[in-house]
Amino acid sequence: MDHFSSRIGDIASTYGTDTIFILGKGPSVDAISPDAFAGSLVIAVNDAERIAPADITLFHSDWVKEALIANGLRSRLYVTSTDFAPAGREVLQADFVPLKNDESDLLMQRFLSGRFVIEEVLFLSALNLARQVAKARGRRQTVYMVGFDFLPASGASEAIGHDYAPGNSADRFFRISMQEFFFLNSLYVLKESEIDVVHVGDRNFSQLTPGGLNQLFDVSPTRRKRTLASSVEVTAELTTNHFGDRHRLERMIRAARAAGADYIKVQKRDVDTFYTAEQLASPYVSPFGNTFADYRHQLELDRDDFAFIDDLCRELDIGWFASVLDKPSFEFMLQFDPAVVKLPSTISEHRDYLGYVARNYRGSVILSTGMTGPDYENWLLANFVSCKNLYLLQCNSAYPTPTADCNVAVVRHYHSLAQADPRIIPGYSSHDFGWLASALAIAAGARMVEKHVKLGNTEWAHFDAVAVDLTTPDFRDYVVKLREAEEMVGSGIKQVNASEHHKYLRAA
Known part of the structure; x- marks a missing residue:
């Protein structure tokens, strides 16, 4: 008992x-x-x-x-x-x-x-x-x-x-x-x-x-449908807050879809080679064991989990992709014929691996640029020349990001790069609280915005404090604000709208 x-x-x-x-x-x-x-x-x-x-x-x-x-x-x-x-x-x-x-x-x-x-x-x-x-x-x-x-x-x-x-x-x-x-x-x-x-x-x-x-619970008995023909892709970044639990994973995907997200994102890494033996053996408190290895192994998704994600996302009509942190994981993911992969800020120094992906992958690549400067941008533009699209996401890797460090204006710079190279898609990976920086990023030209999400408050979870709780209306409200921002930004083509009228008309 x-x-x-x-x-x-x-x-x-x-x-x-x-x-x-x-x-x-x-x-x-x-x-x-x-x-x-x-x-x-x-x-x-x-x-x-x-x-x-x-x-x-x-x-x-x-x-x-x-x-x-x-x-x-x-x-x-x-x-x-x-x-x-x-x-x-x-x-x-x-x-x-x-x-x-x-x-x-x-x-x-x-x-x-x-x-x-x-x-x-x-x-x-x-x-x-x-x-x-x-x-x-x-x-x-x-x-x-x-x-x-x-x-x-x-x-x-x-x-x-x-x-x-x-x-x-x-x-x-x-x-x-x-x-x-x-x-x-x-x-x-x-x-x-x-x-x-x-x-x-x-x-x-x-x-x-x-x-x-x-x-x-602020939910609707029928799925809300987005009425705006959107060009900004909103990604619900699940990180590892599914805790390797497929039922929790399903609920997060369904909740993200109900809130209006276009993509969900998960992670893949080879635990035994990505971390050192000392890191894996270090103490770590979680329900899954007493070491960091126990914790990380539990969080990893296997082939059946990814097949489940693929089937469920097709059923719900929502996209998915994964942050792929090392070469074994990249080769593992190829069996799913991914149209998109992400290379996160955390591996921006792993140039051998990044170069391998650049030489061997022809789909779209998403790169967050936290902890990097102009030299990294130049290296990316020189190496990722064969991918279908190159998403450059302005990012600060602090959790949470201080307001003064959001530097949303970098998105405007990426937008200018896209004018010369249409393969480049500017975006913003939000580690800040709230929706304002993400809305400003859309005004600056972002066409993809990421936000970390979680399912309830769990004290031991990695980066849980910065994530938006899917058990509350907060992520749905976040998406609504972004759609409003997108609508306000408009097409950029100056025209006379039906809502306008002249107060003073000149006599003929």
């Missing part, structure tokens, strides 16, 4: 928010934007992960195995009493206690005791997990119950499609209806517990409607 509790705590530790979603399959969940779940721990019951990716899925019935496998595994951890053992997924076994007609009191007694078993009424087990998370975090948690309508005749979420659950309508009516009694009972007994339980729906005991939840 100690291992079980610690594993739940480890998963919870990757989120900085004090919110937990327990996900059911009722149709009310269709009115909730999946973006609301992005920055919080999600516990799904049965096959509810088909609606949105989850961190933990709970089930005890064999039919769920078929549903999960047929629709693609979307959970990080499975807690089950069955023999479910999918490749590449972690499974924890737990005892299942079936509900007998005369044992409802015993069920609530187990629930109050804190002993974890998989109950017939699965959301009670999910609530028990939420209590364990609250204890691991050492503070009170808000638990949103979504998709628990307790109305058998209403059916299931549209995302479910084919329902694999067996039984006739009478069985379904009994199974779902009796759960409402246990839910109301749990609300009563948890009043003074470690968790605040909020039912989301339109029942008389619901504390929040689906629309209210969307409003609370």
Whole structure:
């Protein structure tokens, strides 16, 4: 049980928010934007992960195995009493206690005791997990119950499609209806517990409607579409704030797309050769171990992760590229036939590697120019002569960048270089707080702007302080400000607009 509790705590530790979603399959969940779940721990019951990716899925019935496998595994951890053992997924076994007609009191007694078993009424087990998370975090948690309508005749979420659950309508009516009694009972007994339980729906005991939840998390049930035909590409720089967790990665990509980003960016490096043995052996505090090597190895994405990114970004119609920090990583990335690669400021002194890319790559190259001067610019222009496009991004490598060091005027210089060489695309990599410097960069001619993003506040995360939190409206607001700036800058062609009129007209 100690291992079980610690594993739940480890998963919870990757989120900085004090919110937990327990996900059911009722149709009310269709009115909730999946973006609301992005920055919080999600516990799904049965096959509810088909609606949105989850961190933990709970089930005890064999039919769920078929549903999960047929629709693609979307959970990080499975807690089950069955023999479910999918490749590449972690499974924890737990005892299942079936509900007998005369044992409802015993069920609530187990629930109050804190002993974890998989109950017939699965959301009670999910609530028990939420209590364990609250204890691991050492503070009170808000638990949103979504998709628990307790109305058998209403059916299931549209995302479910084919329902694999067996039984006739009478069985379904009994199974779902009796759960409402246990839910109301749990609300009563948890009043003074470690968790605040909020039912989301339109029942008389619901504390929040689906629309209210969307409003609370500032999300829309449908994806916002950009109306401006944009020439400025906004990149959500994920850095390594996905922590090597594919489910967290998916949420970050979806949240970035919902906010209006054109690209997401990740990183790739060969840990064992990029760092020295002394660096790798040095102490480092993280949930992944006690050394810097433990931390860095966890953050790296493998081939399957990049294939996942490629598929998801195609599905969402958002671009992606990677900062590629060394030759082994560059050769690794070639299998994905990337149209764009980035060479970040941190390796501006690695001229042998940069020259290798310049000689062997014909796609577009993005270069941030932090910690460099005119000599680096001259070297880049002399060597990167065969790439399709050369993005030059003004950057200061301080995190955060002081206002006086943003030097946005360098973007204007890159813009002038682009007049002589159309392959050059000016841009700005923002390590400063807020949107103003990025908007000024657009006015100076930037056609790509990067901003670091994160998913919640995590104290041990690298450069977390400078990144914009995707669990808040901040990145969406940032993109909106940039689109406004882009619209204000206009085309540069002087013309009379429909909004203008002459106050004083000369007589004919």
